[in-house]
Amino acid sequence: MTTVVRKEDPRLLRGVGRFGDDQQRRGQLHARIVRSPLAHGELRSIDTSALDGGVQVVTAADLPGDLRIPVRLSVQGIDLNEYLQPVLAADVVRYVGEPVAVVLADDPYLAEDAAELVELDIAELPAAVDPGTGRTAAEFELGFGDTGEAFAGAAHVVELDFEVGRHSAVPMEPRALLVDVDPASGALDIFGMTKVPVFNRAVLASMLDVDENLIHVHASDAGGGFGVRGEFYPEDFLVPWLAFTLRRPVKWTEDRSEHLVAVNHSRQQRHRIAAAFDVDGSLLGMRDDVLHDNGAYCRTHGIIVPELTLAMLPGPYRVPAYRGRITVALTNKTPCGTYRAPGRFEGTVVREQVLDVAADRIGIDRVELRRRNLLTPGELPHTRAMSTLGTDVVLDPGDYPGLLESTMAEAKRLGYLSEVDTLRAKGRLAGLGVAMFLEKSGLGPQETADVSVSATGAVHVHSGGTSLGQGIETVLGQLASEALGVDPSVVTVIAGDTELQPFGAGSWASRSTVVGGGAVHVSALAVRERAVQIAARMLEAAEDDLVVRDGTIAVHGAPGQRVTLAEVARACQPASPFLLADEPAGLAARRRFEVEHMTYPYGAHVAVVELDEQTGEVRILRYLVGYEVGRAINRTLVAGQLMGGVAQGVGGALFEEFRYDEAGQPQAITFMDYLLPTAAEVPGVNVLISENAPSPGNPLGVKGAGEGGLTAVGAALASAVRDAAGITGSVERLPMTADRVHRLCDMRGETETT
Amino acid sequence: MKDVHLISLSVNGNEHELVVESRRTLADMLRHDLGYTGTHLGCEHGICGACTILLDDQPVRACLVFGVQADGCEVRTVEGLADGDQLSDLQQAFSDRHGLQCGFCTPGFLMLAEAYLSEADSSADPESVREAMASNLCRCTGYQGIVEAVCDVARSRHPAGST
Numbered sequence: 036m037t038t039v040v041r042k043e044d045p046r047l048l049r050g051v052g053r054f055g056d057d058q059q060r061r062g063q064l065h066a067r068i069v070r071s072p073l074a075h076g077e078l079r080s081i082d083t084s085a086l087d088g089g090v091q092v093v094t095a096a097d098l099p100g101d102l103r104i105p106v107r108l109s110v111q112g113i114d115l116n117e118y119l120q121p122v123l124a125a126d127v128v129r130y131v132g133e134p135v136a137v138v139l140a141d142d143p144y145l146a147e148d149a150a151e152l153v154e155l156d157i158a159e160l161p162a163a164v165d166p167g168t169g170r171t172a173a174e175f176e177l178g179f180g181d182t183g184e185a186f187a188g189a190a191h192v193v194e195l196d197f198e199v200g201r202h203s204a205v206p207m208e209p210r211a212l213l214v215d216v217d218p219a220s221g222a223l224d225i226f227g228m229t230k231v232p233v234f235n236r237a238v239l240a241s242m243l244d245v246d247e248n249l250i251h252v253h254a255s256d257a258g259g260g261f262g263v264r265g266e267f268y269p270e271d272f273l274v275p276w277l278a279f280t281l282r283r284p285v286k287w288t289e290d291r292s293e294h295l296v297a298v299n300h301s302r303q304q305r306h307r308i309a310a311a312f313d314v315d316g317s318l319l320g321m322r323d324d325v326l327h328d329n330g331a332y333c334r335t336h337g338i339i340v341p342e343l344t345l346a347m348l349p350g351p352y353r354v355p356a357y358r359g360r361i362t363v364a365l366t367n368k369t370p371c372g373t374y375r376a377p378g379r380f381e382g383t384v385v386r387e388q389v390l391d392v393a394a395d396r397i398g399i400d401r402v403e404l405r406r407r408n409l410l411t412p413g414e415l416p417h418t419r420a421m422s423t424l425g426t427d428v429v430l431d432p433g434d435y436p437g438l439l440e441s442t443m444a445e446a447k448r449l450g451y452l453s454e455v456d457t458l459r460a461k462g463r464l465a466g467l468g469v470a471m472f473l474e475k476s477g478l479g480p481q482e483t484a485d486v487s488v489s490a491t492g493a494v495h496v497h498s499g500g501t502s503l504g505q506g507i508e509t510v511l512g513q514l515a516s517e518a519l520g521v522d523p524s525v526v527t528v529i530a531g532d533t534e535l536q537p538f539g540a541g542s543w544a545s546r547s548t549v550v551g552g553g554a555v556h557v558s559a560l561a562v563r564e565r566a567v568q569i570a571a572r573m574l575e576a577a578e579d580d581l582v583v584r585d586g587t588i589a590v591h592g593a594p595g596q597r598v599t600l601a602e603v604a605r606a607c608q609p610a611s612p613f614l615l616a617d618e619p620a621g622l623a624a625r626r627r628f629e630v631e632h633m634t635y636p637y638g639a640h641v642a643v644v645e646l647d648e649q650t651g652e653v654r655i656l657r658y659l660v661g662y663e664v665g666r667a668i669n670r671t672l673v674a675g676q677l678m679g680g681v682a683q684g685v686g687g688a689l690f691e692e693f694r695y696d697e698a699g700q701p702q703a704i705t706f707m708d709y710l711l712p713t714a715a716e717v718p719g720v721n722v723l724i725s726e727n728a729p730s731p732g733n734p735l736g737v738k739g740a741g742e743g744g745l746t747a748v749g750a751a752l753a754s755a756v757r758d759a760a761g762i763t764g765s766v767e768r769l770p771m772t773a774d775r776v777h778r779l780c781d782m783r784g785e786t787e788t789t
Numbered sequence: 790m791k792d793v794h795l796i797s798l799s800v801n802g803n804e805h806e807l808v809v810e811s812r813r814t815l816a817d818m819l820r821h822d823l824g825y826t827g828t829h830l831g832c833e834h835g836i837c838g839a840c841t842i843l844l845d846d847q848p849v850r851a852c853l854v855f856g857v858q859a860d861g862c863e864v865r866t867v868e869g870l871a872d873g874d875q876l877s878d879l880q881q882a883f884s885d886r887h888g889l890q891c892g893f894c895t896p897g898f899l900m901l902a903e904a905y906l907s908e909a910d911s912s913a914d915p916e917s918v919r920e921a922m923a924s925n926l927c928r929c930t931g932y933q934g935i936v937e938a939v940c941d942v943a944r945s946r947h948p949a950g951s952t
Binding site: 206681 | 810820825826828831832833837839866868870876880883884889890893895899919923928930931932933936
């Protein structure tokens with residue numbers, strides 16, 4: 036496939052994209068959120084007497100009722116109403132950063148000054164920082180088969196504890212909202228809301244008690260999403276509500292320090308996992324007990340990260356018996372939600388570490404152990420008696436062992452294995468990491484798209500997905516152009532405008548190409564069909580005799596007899612002689628695409644690392660991602676997703692962590708303490724994109740590509756560090772910071788004690 | 790009482806005269822007073838580099854400079870790189886190498902790369918480019934496309950033997 040120029044690139048490269056903070060309105064007010072400085076306490080009073088007259092302040096007492104942020108994704112029938120976050124804290128504050136008031140001023144600098152003059156009287160209460168001391172919000176089990184029997188009859192049982200540190204997406208653009216208001220009707224125009232704009236509009240309409248059509252969320256550029264941006268946060272009510280109430284435009288832009296305590300955290304879990312094997316190393320069963328730190332509240336994601344952790348833990352392996360149990364603990368820390376590859380980043384490192392330790396214990400090569408236990412093509416589709424995200428886990432066809440083979444062959448061809456040997460021969464602490472993973476993508480139930488052709492022949496696609504940097508405009512444009520037989524350059528894609536596409540389900544769960552793409556595909560085909568019907572009337576030919584190509588419709592064998600798509604569009608306008616009396620005008624179609632089950636991409640990561648025994652530094656020398664994507668609509672973008680995912684994974688595996696002190700004070704509130712990997716830490720990444728297992732569940736055969744670059748990075752680097760350090764147990768914890776790796780090096784060669 | 794100053798500066802060759810408060814950052818002044826919203830703010834404490842611009846040809850974090858400090862200076866921002874719709878060689882290389890996804894950090898990387906390229910010669914190798922680009926943060930691309938794009942332009946602007 037030829038490389039397609041990204042539709043997003045020209046405006047972004049010229050600096051004329053439209054991000055959340057890029058617009059202004061005459062008479063706008065600037066909002067600044069006053070946040071709790073304490074992790075837990077009784078909020079006794081809020082003193083605003085130091086503020087001057089030009090500034091307005093809003094507290095919980097001013098809100099229309101006790102408003103809480105609802106759960107977007109309800110799972111396992113568990114009621115979380117008791118744990119929902121209030122829009123503004125009224126009596127109790129539960130984490131540092133919790134919104135308690137909003138200050139409004141004509142100037143953002145003045146708003147910030149004023150916010151600092153708001154005096155909060157908070158009686159401090161003991162903070163639950165360790166999830167083991169937190170309140171339990173939910174507890175549940177998923178599984179199948181008889182694990183008791185599996186473990187009783189096992190030749191080898193490997194059990195270990197593993198902890199994943201709290202970290203998150205940290206997109207480069209902090210959140211921002213601009214809400215304009217029509218002073219007469221109160222109609223709101225919102226810029227900066229993304230990911231799930233149609234859902235957010237419905238939530239906002241319900242909280243404001245207005246018809247949803249009074250609210251128009253506009254498509255905008257977004258500086259990275261990765262799961263956290265675009266969920267409905269307290270500010271997503273406060274800013275529109277203030278504009279609606281005051282009948283003035285209100286603008287709010289978050290600063291980075293706020294972002295790091297306000298936006299969803301993720302990942303923090305403690306696992307005790309056990310795997311049972313027969314004498315040949317075949318898996319008999321797995322069990323995992325997980326303690327999940329959800330922070331102070333259950334937000335829009337409810338408890339889907341815990342659920343996905345359990346549901347995806349068996350991964351691509353043949354596991355006859357499995358039981359996962361999870362406890363969702365509430366602590367006095369920032370609430371948690373999904374971050375790219377939620378539950379899978381965590382579960383994959385835990386499971387793959389067990390396999391590495393088991394391979395050593397049983398005396399089998401790591402790759403061979405995996406090979407023996409991967410589900411074979413003949414065993415797929417494979418149903419696991421579990422559900423996640425409200426859908427049954429049915430693994431669609433694929434070739435897991437085949438991908439492992441091809442990835443290992445590629446690693447060998449690229450010299451990964453010999454590089455490890457060469458370094459070791461020089462006495463260096465080099466190691467090879469291998470990890471296999473299963474992803475999920477294409478969550479339904481539906482996506483809707485509108486495709487239309489205007490009188491100039493320009494094609495318009497209005498999709499419910501949203502542009503978060505992933506290149507959705509390019510991909511959907513390609514799909515529309517393929518189905519309609521036009522050049523991609525004549526296609527304009529608007530993604531995430533609630534007026535242009537009121538039935539969109541948004542961009543998340545690696546669903547946009549699969550479900551959103553499917554909707555564009557069927558809508559564009561419907562437009563094509565209609566165009567052929569009208570062209571047949573124009574050309575006085577039979578529809579079956581028409582050929583659609585290069586923006587024209589011609590009579591087969593008579594190339595002179597042709598009409599352009601623009602001419603057909605004009606022939607669809609009112610008063611056209613080619614329209615029948617009862618036909619609506621316009622060359623357009625709206626179609627819905629539905630999927631019953633998700634589609635499950637899979638892959639393997641291979642890493643070569645070298646450890647510095649003195650400093651504890653982990654140098655990533657080589658990195659390979661093998662990934663089955665079903666069909667790549669745009670290979671460049673798939674590769675980009677995989678490479679970018681690896682970079683984020685490197686952060687979570689080695690550097691990034693939201694640490695707290697014993698009082699619940701966050702220790703990472705700037706980029707000085709929260710360390711994102713730079714070009715110096717992220718290696719060049721090799722990718723092997725496989726298109727061997729098209730998904731049968733959608734007409735394009737695609738599987739999602741958004742998360743698989745990240746899913747197994749923790750696992751592959753843990754495997755590599757373990758191999759380099761030569762330890763017999765697991766690496767025990769992510770991130771593998773320098774001090775931790777330094778200690779692992781000290782453990783080198785120690786015999787296992789447990 | 791606001792402490793304000795009348796300053797003049799040139800941005801991408803356009804002369805501007807304006808009154809700014811002494812505490813207003815150059816980034817806010819460019820974005821909100823002068824409308825150059827291509828310069829983005831990712832951290833406001835000088836780490837991420839999204840707001841990198843050229844101040845008298847030197848790359849600086851516009852969030853760490855006050856507007857008044859740019860009095861009498863020449864500023865170059867991302868909006869000055871293209872010639873109308875025609876992308877510069879560097880912008881084109883970023884597109885060709887898929888060196889951007891969400892595009893938020895991109896203006897900062899482009900200006901950082903411009904400064905680097907003005908001093909680099911044909912010997913600019915991927916390692917030194919990678920080290921230079923490590924000044925800024927990107928959360929989408931994994932940096933590979935950025936490094937390749939800058940290497941491409943280093944080669945095309947400074948053919949071997951031309952210096």
